[in-house]
Amino acid sequence: MSPPAPAAPPLSATARTRIGRKRDRARTDRADLHAVLDAACVCHLGVVIDGAPRVLPTAYGRDGDTLYLHGSTGASSLLAAPSAEICVTVTHVDGLVLARSVNHHSINYRSAVVYGIPRRVTGDAEKLRALRAIVENVAPGQWDAARAPSRKELASTAVLALPLDEASVKVREGDPVDEPEDYALDVWAGVVPVRTSYGAPVPDPALRPGIPVPGHILATFQSG
C-alpha cells in the first residue's frame, strides 16, 4: 500500500502573516486561502517603487499553489521589477455591520494577503497554463470558447508566478459586537448583506448575427 498523498500544508504564520489583533478572525486552512482567491477575479497588487508603495488592481488566476499575474511586456514598472517582493491582496465585502455605537461599526469580509518574490514565467507551456488560469478565473469556459493566443500575443505578454507560500486569511462574519451596556439602547443593530451579482450578458453590438450567449456563460452568471 502506498502512503496517502500528503495533505496540503496549512498556512504557517510568519511575522507579517501572523494576525496581530482580532486573532479569532484568522484562518489557517489552505482551503480557505484557495476559496478566497477563487471567488474573485481582481486582486490588489502592491509593489515598492522608489521606496514608496504602489497598489494597482489587476486580474489573476490560481493553478494549485501558484498565483499568476500578467501584463503587457510594454507596460509597467510592475513587471519590470525582478526579484522584488510583492504583495497580493484579495478582499470580498460580505456585509455592513451596523452596531449600536458608531465605534463598533464594522464590515464583514474575507481577505487573503500573499507575500513573495515572483518568478517571471518564460516557457510557453507554463505561460499558456497561467493565462488559462487567469481567463478561467474571470469566466470559466472562455479559454476553450475563444481564440487561443497567437505566438506574437504570447510573446508580448509578461507573466509572473507567485507561490502561495506566505499568506494569511482573515474573515469577519456575523453580528455586531457592542459594549454590554449598549444592548439596552433603543438603536437598531444588524447586518446589511453585500453581494456581487451579475446582470444579463450584453452582446457586443458588433457581434455577428445568430450567435447566442454560450451555455457556460449563462450557467456561471445566472443572477440569483
Next chain:
Amino acid sequence: MSPPAPAAPPLSATARTRIGRKRDRARTDRADLHAVLDAACVCHLGVVIDGAPRVLPTAYGRDGDTLYLHGSTGASSLLAAPSAEICVTVTHVDGLVLARSVNHHSINYRSAVVYGIPRRVTGDAEKLRALRAIVENVAPGQWDAARAPSRKELASTAVLALPLDEASVKVREGDPVDEPEDYALDVWAGVVPVRTSYGAPVPDPALRPGIPVPGHILATFQSG
C-alpha cells in the same frame, strides 16, 4: 458681487499618476475621483514595511479633499509609521469583458489611486469629523442614529488624514475590442455586468424587541 468660488483644481499628473498605457482610460476631473471614492467603503491601503509592500483592506471616508483612515491605537504597523508614504486604492469591478480572443478578455472597472504622506489627526474635533466621514461612507445616517464615541473610544482610535493632492483615476468601460480579423469568428463576445447588491437587513439576534429597521437604512440599501 463676490467672485465665484474657485472650481476644484483638476487632477494634475505626476510621474506616477500619469497613465502610461491605455491613456484613453484616464480621468482628470476631480469629480470623477470623488465619485469613485464615494461609491465604495473599503479601500486597499499600501504601506512599505522593512522595504516590502503590504496591502490591507480597510474602511475609509472622504471629507472634501481629505481622505480619512482609522485604526486602533493598539494596532498595526500601519498607523505607527509616521511621515511615510502610503498608497490608497479603490476599485469597482463593473463588468467582465468577454472577447473573441482570450488575449482581449478584460474587465470593466473604475479605480482611483491616491499617494501621499498622511497626517496623524490629533484634535478631537477633526477626529470626530473623520470618524463621521468613515461611518457615513459605510451607511449614511448611522452617525446620528448610533451612540457617539466616548472620550475613551476616541482616545483609542488613531486617525490618518491623506490629502487628495496626488491621485489618478482610470476607467475601462464598454464593449470588447478584438483584432479586426477576429470579428468574423463564430465566437460570442460581450460584457457580463457586475454589480454590488444588498440583501434585506438582518437584525442582530440580540436586538431588543420592537426596534424596526430604520428608514435611512431601508432607503439606502433597497436592492434594485
